[in-house]
Amino acid sequence: MAGTIEGNLAKLGITLPVPAAPVANYIAYNIVGNLLVVSGQIPFVDGKVAFTGKVGAGLSVEQGQEAARICFINLVAQVKAACGGDLDRVKRVVRLGGFIAAGPDFTQHALVMNGASDLAVAVFGDAGRHARTTIGVPSLPADAAVEVEGMFEIA
Numbered sequence: 001m002a003g004t005i006e007g008n009l010a011k012l013g014i015t016l017p018v019p020a021a022p023v024a025n026y027i028a029y030n031i032v033g034n035l036l037v038v039s040g041q042i043p044f045v046d047g048k049v050a051f052t053g054k055v056g057a058g059l060s061v062e063q064g065q066e067a068a069r070i071c072f073i074n075l076v077a078q079v080k081a082a083c084g085g086d087l088d089r090v091k092r093v094v095r096l097g098g099f100i101a102a103g104p105d106f107t108q109h110a111l112v113m114n115g116a117s118d119l120a121v122a123v124f125g126d127a128g129r130h131a132r133t134t135i136g137v138p139s140l141p142a143d144a145a146v147e148v149e150g151m152f153e154i155a
Contacts, residue, residue: 005087008123009076016077020044023141029082034091036082036152040099041074042144043067051145056106059145065115068098071148072116076123079152092127093120094151098134101145109134116148 009016022028022039029038043050043066055064076087083089098113100106113134120128140147 003086003088005090005123008125009087012119012122014073014123016080017044017046017074019077019081020074028078031082031154034153034155035094036079036154038075038078038082038150038152040097040147040149041071041078042140042142042147043070044074045070049142049144052143053101053145054106055100055102055112055145056108057103061108061111064100064112064145067144067146068100068113068115068148069119071098071146072096072119072150075116075148075150079150083154089154090124090127090152091155092153093124093130094153095131095133096120096151097149098132099137099140099147100134101138101140101143102136106136109136112146113148115146 050070051063051067053059080087096116100109100112
């Protein structure tokens with residue numbers, strides 16, 4: 001039987017993808033004590049980057065939010081792999097870090113990152129409330145519009 005978090009994902013209509021393999025010299029996640037650190041995830045869907053380019057210069061804030069949401073879904077897929085398939089091992093989303101590809105005049109990075117943050121709370125409830133850093137960058141790997149990394153407390 002699926003756990004509480006799996007049930008929340010199902011209610012939201014979310015099916016987790018197969019976690020993406022690292023594309024360079026790093027690991028997808030690292031567990032130190034009860035902390036799980038997940039490497040940055042881009043908005044990969046079916047083997048392709050779903051949102052490329054810059055938010056505010058070709059992509060709307062709403063498209064950026066959807067990209068951030070997809071990044072969080074990909075984070076959760078990595079968390080599930082790290083937790084041996086049991087998402088109910090997650091005690092808390094500790095921190096999310098968001099990187100938004102945007103031009104120098106763009107200032108709505110926080111609104112874009114809300115796509116990930118709002119989904120964290122929808123999936124994990126109060127345990128999804130987290131500390132966060134959001135920054136704008138000139139470019140990201142594979143021309144992704146957004147990248148999100150995460151830290152989770154696990155049992």
